[in-house]
Amino acid sequence: MNPALSELGRIYPPERLxxxxxxxxxxxSDALTAFRARPLAVVLPETTDEVVQTIGWCARHKVPYxxxxxxxxxxxxxxxxxxxLVIGLNRMNKLLRLDPAERVAVVQPGFINxxxxxxxxxxxxxxxxxxxxxxxxxxxxxLAFNSGGAHxxxxxxxxxxxxxxxxxxxxxxxxxxxxQSLEGVGPDWLGLFVGSEGLMGIAVEVTLRLLPxxxxxxxxxxxxxxxxxAGNAVAAVVASGLLPGAMEIMDHLAIEAAxxxxxxxxxxxxxxxxxxxxxxxAPEVEAEARHLGDVIAAxxxxxxxxxxxxxxxxxxxxxxxxxxxxxxxxxPDYLVQDGVVPRSKLGQALLEIERLSQQYGLRVANxxxxxxxxxxxxxxxxxxxxxxLEQAEALAGEILKLCVSLxxxxxxxxxxxxxxxxxxxxxxxxxxxxxxxxxxxxVDPDELANRGKMFPHSEAPALTPHGPHPLEKAGxxxxx
Amino acid sequence: MNPALSELGRIYPPERLxxxxxxxxxxxSDALTAFRARPLAVVLPETTDEVVQTIGWCARHKVPYxxxxxxxxxxxxxxxxxxxLVIGLNRMNKLLRLDPAERVAVVQPGFINxxxxxxxxxxxxxxxxxxxxxxxxxxxxxLAFNSGGAHxxxxxxxxxxxxxxxxxxxxxxxxxxxxQSLEGVGPDWLGLFVGSEGLMGIAVEVTLRLLPxxxxxxxxxxxxxxxxxAGNAVAAVVASGLLPGAMEIMDHLAIEAAxxxxxxxxxxxxxxxxxxxxxxxAPEVEAEARHLGDVIAAxxxxxxxxxxxxxxxxxxxxxxxxxxxxxxxxxPDYLVQDGVVPRSKLGQALLEIERLSQQYGLRVANxxxxxxxxxxxxxxxxxxxxxxLEQAEALAGEILKLCVSLxxxxxxxxxxxxxxxxxxxxxxxxxxxxxxxxxxxxVDPDELANRGKMFPHSEAPALTPHGPHPLEKAGxxxxx
Numbered sequence: 001m002n003p004a005l006s007e008l009g010r011i012y013p014p015e016r017l018x019x020x021x022x023x024x025x026x027x028x029s030d031a032l033t034a035f036r037a038r039p040l041a042v043v044l045p046e047t048t049d050e051v052v053q054t055i056g057w058c059a060r061h062k063v064p065y066x067x068x069x070x071x072x073x074x075x076x077x078x079x080x081x082x083x084x085l086v087i088g089l090n091r092m093n094k095l096l097r098l099d100p101a102e103r104v105a106v107v108q109p110g111f112i113n114x115x116x117x118x119x120x121x122x123x124x125x126x127x128x129x130x131x132x133x134x135x136x137x138x139x140x141x142x143l144a145f146n147s148g149g150a151h152x153x154x155x156x157x158x159x160x161x162x163x164x165x166x167x168x169x170x171x172x173x174x175x176x177x178x179x180q181s182l183e184g185v186g187p188d189w190l191g192l193f194v195g196s197e198g199l200m201g202i203a204v205e206v207t208l209r210l211l212p213x214x215x216x217x218x219x220x221x222x223x224x225x226x227x228x229x230a231g232n233a234v235a236a237v238v239a240s241g242l243l244p245g246a247m248e249i250m251d252h253l254a255i256e257a258a259x260x261x262x263x264x265x266x267x268x269x270x271x272x273x274x275x276x277x278x279x280x281x282a283p284e285v286e287a288e289a290r291h292l293g294d295v296i297a298a299x300x301x302x303x304x305x306x307x308x309x310x311x312x313x314x315x316x317x318x319x320x321x322x323x324x325x326x327x328x329x330x331x332p333d334y335l336v337q338d339g340v341v342p343r344s345k346l347g348q349a350l351l352e353i354e355r356l357s358q359q360y361g362l363r364v365a366n367x368x369x370x371x372x373x374x375x376x377x378x379x380x381x382x383x384x385x386x387x388x389l390e391q392a393e394a395l396a397g398e399i400l401k402l403c404v405s406l407x408x409x410x411x412x413x414x415x416x417x418x419x420x421x422x423x424x425x426x427x428x429x430x431x432x433x434x435x436x437x438x439x440x441x442x443v444d445p446d447e448l449a450n451r452g453k454m455f456p457h458s459e460a461p462a463l464t465p466h467g468p469h470p471l472e473k474a475g476x477x478x479x480x
Numbered sequence: 481m482n483p484a485l486s487e488l489g490r491i492y493p494p495e496r497l498x499x500x501x502x503x504x505x506x507x508x509s510d511a512l513t514a515f516r517a518r519p520l521a522v523v524l525p526e527t528t529d530e531v532v533q534t535i536g537w538c539a540r541h542k543v544p545y546x547x548x549x550x551x552x553x554x555x556x557x558x559x560x561x562x563x564x565l566v567i568g569l570n571r572m573n574k575l576l577r578l579d580p581a582e583r584v585a586v587v588q589p590g591f592i593n594x595x596x597x598x599x600x601x602x603x604x605x606x607x608x609x610x611x612x613x614x615x616x617x618x619x620x621x622x623l624a625f626n627s628g629g630a631h632x633x634x635x636x637x638x639x640x641x642x643x644x645x646x647x648x649x650x651x652x653x654x655x656x657x658x659x660q661s662l663e664g665v666g667p668d669w670l671g672l673f674v675g676s677e678g679l680m681g682i683a684v685e686v687t688l689r690l691l692p693x694x695x696x697x698x699x700x701x702x703x704x705x706x707x708x709x710a711g712n713a714v715a716a717v718v719a720s721g722l723l724p725g726a727m728e729i730m731d732h733l734a735i736e737a738a739x740x741x742x743x744x745x746x747x748x749x750x751x752x753x754x755x756x757x758x759x760x761x762a763p764e765v766e767a768e769a770r771h772l773g774d775v776i777a778a779x780x781x782x783x784x785x786x787x788x789x790x791x792x793x794x795x796x797x798x799x800x801x802x803x804x805x806x807x808x809x810x811x812p813d814y815l816v817q818d819g820v821v822p823r824s825k826l827g828q829a830l831l832e833i834e835r836l837s838q839q840y841g842l843r844v845a846n847x848x849x850x851x852x853x854x855x856x857x858x859x860x861x862x863x864x865x866x867x868x869l870e871q872a873e874a875l876a877g878e879i880l881k882l883c884v885s886l887x888x889x890x891x892x893x894x895x896x897x898x899x900x901x902x903x904x905x906x907x908x909x910x911x912x913x914x915x916x917x918x919x920x921x922x923v924d925p926d927e928l929a930n931r932g933k934m935f936p937h938s939e940a941p942a943l944t945p946h947g948p949h950p951l952e953k954a955g956x957x958x959x960x
Binding site for chain 1: 581582639649653654655656657659664665666667668669671672673674675676677680692695719720721722760761763764766767768770771822824887888889890891895896904907908909911912914915916918919921922923934
C-alpha cells in the first residue's frame with residue numbers, strides 16, 4: 001500500500017477503509033446512471049474527529065473528495081472524481097437529540113430522512129421535507145441538495161427546516177452555522193451551506209425543525225380534459241388565497257403509467273389530473289375545504305373526488321409517487337428532468353414541451369409540483385435505438401433552456417451536480433459565476449470538496465479518459 | 481479641491497457631491513445617536529452607472545464607503561467611517577415595475593418601504609415586512625439589515641420577501657442574485673447578501689414579493705396579572721397549531737407609557753398585555769378565531785377584548801406602535817435593546833431581565849415580538865446622572881449575554897452594525913468569525929464596503945480620535 005494510503009490506514013481499521021476494486025464498485029456511480037468514476041478509496045468514518053482527520057489528509061495530499069450518503073443524487077452530485085476519496089457517512093447515523101418542547105431533532109448526516117418523522121411521531125411531530133427518496137436518502141444529502149418534495153409547497157424546501165449545522169470546513173476547522181432562534185445575525189451563513197452540493201464542507205450534526213403533524217388532511221383529485229385547464233386551476237387556487245400542503249399535476253401519459261403499475265383507480269380518460277391536499281387543524285381545514293371546493297368547481301374539472309378516509313388518501317398518493325418508476329413500463333428507458341418556471345408560466349411551458357416532444361419524436365410524460373412551478377418531464381426513449389439517448393438529452397437541454405427563458409431555473413430540487421453544470425452559463429452571467437467561485441475558494445482554497453460539480457469550467461480532471469491524479473504523478477497513488 | 485475629489489467631481493455635478501462641513505452634518509450619525517463620524521464627502525447617485533463609477537473610485541483610492549438610505553439604523557449600520565465616503569441612495573427611489581399577476585415589485589434601493597404597499601394597494605396586494613420605521617426607511621436598508629416587524633411572525637423577515645437583487649459588488653462587477661422562481665439553484669447567494677449590513681455591495685434593483693392583502697383581520701387584546709401568564713399564552717397559541725400574523729406582548733411599564741401617550745384604552749391594571757392578530761381569508765380567519773378564543777380563555781387572561789371594527793383594531797395597534805417613543809415620557813433617556821431567545825425560554829428570559837433591572841436599579845420596559853422570541857427591552861436612565869448611561873449600557877450587555885446563553889441571538893432585527901460587534905465573540909467561535917471574514921474578503925478584497933461594521937476586530941480605523949486616512953497620508957485628502 002502506498003504511503004499516503006498507509007496514513008489513512010492509521011485513521012481507519014481495514015473494514016472501514018475500502019480499496020479493493022470489488023469494494024469500490026458501489027461507490028463508482030449514483031442515481032444518475034450516465035456517469036461512472038473509480039475512486040482511490042472509500043472511508044467510512046464513525047466520528048467527527050475521523051472526518052476532521054480525513055479532511056486533513058485530503059488537504060495535505062491535495063486529494064479531492066466527496067461526502068456521500070445513500071447515493072440517491074439524480075444529478076451525479078455524489079459521484080467521486082477519478083482517483084478521489086469517497087467519505088461514506090452512513091455510519092454516522094445517530095439521532096443525537098429530540099426535543100419535543102423545542103420541536104427540534106439533532107441528527108448525524110447519515111440519518112435517514114423518513115426516520116426523523118418516525119422518531120418524532122410519538123410526540124405528534126414530523127419532519128416536513130419529503131423527497132420521493134425519503135425512505136433511503138440521508139439528511140446530509142438532503143442538506144447538500146436542498147431537497148424538496150410534494151409537500152414543500154406550504155412549508156418550503158430543506159433550507160426552511162434546517163435550523164443549524166455543525167460543519168467541518170475544507171480547511172479542517174469546525175464551525176456552527178445557524179441557530180435555534182428564529183431570527184439570526186447578519187447574512188444567512190447556513191443558507192450558503194444548504195444547497196452548496198458538498199462544495200463547502202461536511203455537516204456532521206444537523207438541527208432540524210419539527211412540525212406538529214396535521215390533525216386533518218383533505219385530499220382532492222380533479223380530472224380535466226386538458227393540461228391547460230389543470231394548470232389554470234393551480235393558478236386559481238393560489239389566487240384564492242389558499243395555501244395547500246401540496247398541489248401536483250400528472251398528464252395523460254403519467255396517469256396511464258401509474259394506473260398500470262399500482263391501480264390507483266385514476267380516471268383513465270383524463271388528459272390531466274390535479275391533486276390538491278389541504279392540511280392543518282380540523283376547523284381551518286374544514287373552512288378551507290369549502291373554499292377549495294368552490295374554486296375547483298369553477299375550474300372546469302369534469303370529475304372531482306375527495307378522499308373519504310386515510311385509505312383513499314393513500315391510494316391517490318400511491319399513484320402519484322409511483323409515477324416515475326411506472327413510466328418504465330411504457331418505455332425501455334427514460335430521463336427524469338427537473339426544471340422550474342414561474343407558476344404563471346406553467347401553461348406556456350407545458351404547451352412548448354408538447355411542441356418539443358413532437359419535434360423530437362419522443363414521448364414526454366409530465367409529473368410535477370405544480371404549486372412550485374417545478375416540472376419533472378420524463379423523456380421516454382429506447383437506448384437500443386442508435387442516437388435516441390442523444391436525442392433525449394438534446395430534448396432535455398431544450399426544456400432547461402425553455403425554463404430559463406421563462407424566468408425560471410435549471411433545477412428545482414435535483415441540483416446541478418455533474419449533470420447540469422454545462423447549463424449554468426445559461427442562467428448565470430460570468431460575473432455571477434466568478435463571484436460564486438471566489439466564495440467557493442474562500443471556503444475551500446484547493447477546491448477539493450466535491451470537486452468537479454456545479455461549476456461549468458470545472459477544476460476537476462476529466463472523468464474519462466482517466467487523467468493522471470496528483471498522487472499518481474507524485475508516484476504515491478495506489479494501484480491494484 | 482484635491483485631485484481625488486476632483487475625479488469624483490467629474491462623476492457628479494456639485495449639487496450631488498457634498499463636501500462642505502454644513503452639508504455633511506446630517507450624514508455624521510444615524511438613529512443610534514451614541515456615535516458620530518465625519519465623512520470625507522457624500523455623493524448622491526441617480527443611476528447604476530454612477531454607483532459603479534463611485535465604487536471604482538473608492539477601489540482605486542482605497543476609500544471605505546457606506547451606502548445609506550434614510551439613516552434609520554438602530555445599530556449604527558449607516559454610519560460612515562471617519563474620512564470615508566457616504567453614498568446616499570435616496571435619489572434612486574423609482575418603482576421600476578409592478579406586476580400584479582406575478583405579484584412582484586421591482587424597486588430602486590431608495591424606495592420607501594411603505595410606498596411599496598401603497599403602490600400595490602390598487603391591486604389588492606401589499607409588501608409584508610413592516611419595521612416600525614416603514615414610513616421612512618428604504619428597501620435598500622431593509623435588505624442590508626434583513627428588517628423585521630410586528631407582522632413578520634407569519635410571513636418571515638425581509639429575506640423571505642426578496643426574490644432577487646441586482647448588486648454592484650465592491651469589485652465593481654454587477655451580479656444578479658436570486659430569481660423570481662420559487663426554487664433556486666445551489667446555495668442561497670441572495671441570502672448571503674440580505675442581512676450582510678452593506679459589507680457585500682450595493683443593491684441597485686430589488687425584486688420584492690407582494691402578497692394579497694388579508695381579507696379579514698381578527699385582533700384580540702388579552703390582559704394578564706403576570707408577564708409569565710402572557711408568555712405562556714404565546715406558547716399555548718403556538719402549540720395549538722395556529723399561526724397568527726402577529727403576537728406582541730407589552731409589560732406594565734410599556735402599557736403605562738403607551739396609555740399616557742396615545743390613550744389606547746388599554747386596561748391600566750394589567751401586568752401584561754398580549755395582542756394576537758389573525759389575518760387571511762374570511763372563512764379561515766373565522767374558524768381560527770373560534771379556535772384562538774378557546775386557547776385564550778384557557779390561558780388565564782382576566783380580560784379579553786376583540787376589535788369589532790377597523791377603528792378598534794387601529795386603536796389597539798396605535799398603543800403598541802407608540803410604546804417605544806412613549807417611554808420617553810417616563811424617563812429622560814432610554815436605550816432600546818434587541819435580542820432573541822427561543823420562544824420556549826421567553827418566561828425565563830423575562831424573569832431574569834426583571835432580576836437584572838432590580839440589581840442595576842434601572843427600570844426596564846418590555847415590548848416584544850413574542851411569537852418570534854424577539855425581545856425589545858427599553859432601559860430607562862437619566863443621562864444627566866453621572867454613570868447612569870454606563871450602567872444602562874452594562875445592563876443592556878447583560879441582557880444580550882442572557883439571550884445568547886439561552887440559545888438565542890444578540891440581534892433580531894436591528895443588526896450588529898457598530899453597536900454590537902463587541903458581542904459577536906459571545907455568539908460565534910473564532911472559526912465561525914474567520915470563515916465569515918474569509919467570505920467577506922472574497923467579495924470585498926480591500927474591505928471597503930461599510931468598513932468597521934459587524935466584525936469585532938474591525939479593519940476600520942478608530943472612529944475617535946481621528947486616525948489618519950489613507951488619502952491624507954498620501955497627501956491628497958481634502959480638508960476645509
